[in-house]
Amino acid sequence: MRKIWISILLLSLVACGNRQEAAIPAATPGTQPETLPVAADSASVDAMTSATSKANQVSFNGTIVLPPQRLATVALTLSGVVKSTSLLPGQYVQKGAVLATLENPEFIVLQQTFLDSYAQAEYLKAEYERQKTLSIEQAASQKKFQQSKADYLSMKSRVEAAAAQLSLLNVQTETLRSSGIQPLLQIKAPISGYAGSVAMNVGKYVHPGEALCEIIDKSAPLLKLTTYEKDLINMTVGSPVEFRVNGMGEQTFNATILSIGQKVDEVSRSLEVYAQVNDTHQQFRPGMYVTARIKK
Missing domain, CATH: 2.40.30.170 (Efflux pump adaptor protein, beta barrel domain)
Structure with missing residues (x-):
């Protein structure tokens, strides 16, 4: 019985060996065995990358x-009530075009101050010139001459101050002298362009320095x-x-x-x-x- 078991065991071992040999294919004459691919050298990869890449663009x-200088905010140094306006956002306006009119009694007083001072300055200038001539001829005292000169220069400075205030409001003094006092202040475009951010309407009270609109020159x-x-x-x-x-x-x-x-x-x-x-x-x-x- 023991001999039978030993024979069966030997036959099993021989069969397993034959199967393992069959799993390994035999090399065919004239062919080369397959080899795994080798990774490229890092220097070669860097060279290829630098050769094919493009320069970065900023x-x-x-x-x-x-x-x-192409964007103007329209604001005034004088307060008042908007009397009229027809300005619409996006509307194109020319430099000097009237955007709105403003009502304020102080504007009337400022014009009156300028005209009165201008008239007084004209009189005092003539008196100063007269006293200067008399002083040269020694027909008048130096005291009167100096007084007339001081009065004239003082009034002249008042005229210049009123004219400067009117200039800030874009009022021409030459026009004021020829046309007289105007009841309403005209708000004009400082540059040519398109209206933007319109923040005024009829009846609105405008504070000094408050922006009324913007003019955009594109x-x-x-x-x-x-x-x-x-x-x-x-x-x-x-x-x-x-x-x-x-x-x-x-x-x-x-x-x-x-x-x-x-x-x-x-x-x-x-x-x-x-x-x-x-x-x-x-x-x-x-x-x-x-x-x-x-x-x-």
Whole structure:
């Protein structure tokens, strides 16, 4: 019985050995064994990357803005009640056009002060000239001459002060002398452009310095762009810029860097860059978002 078990065990071992040999394929004459791919050398990879990559382009985000001389806030040094106005937001106005009229008794008193002082100054000037002539001829005392001179110069300064106040209100003294006192003050446009932020209506009381409206001249807009200190090496004043405006599709426009900020924000490490728009468009509005890049 023991011999039978030993024979069966030997037969099982031989069968297992045959199966393992069958699992290993024999090499075919004339063929090479397969090998695993070897990773490329790191230096070779770096060389390939530098050869195929493109130089980074400096890009910005920002908005369209206006230079200070192209944006005028209309305000007065005199209070009053708006008597009439026909101004609408977005309306185009010419420089010197009447935007509204203002009613204030102080304006009438100021005109009267100027006209009275002017008339008195004319009389005192004539008296001063007369006393000067008499003094030269020694027909009058020096005291009268000095008094007439002081009176004339004092009145002259009052005229100049009243004229300066009227000038702040855009009132021409020559027109006032020829046309007389005007009951209403005319508020005129300081520049040509489009009306924006209209904050007046008939019957409204306006305080001194209160803004009545803004006049926007869009003929020479700027780009206010945000960049970072790491990009400063790639830009200079005069560098060409290409930009797109939000809401105007893929259309591109050109600008030129006008100034580069000299102070870096301590938190964001950013600074402001201003660019002059070369080819403006009627659709441009202050505050519109833009994306820009330095042209190579």
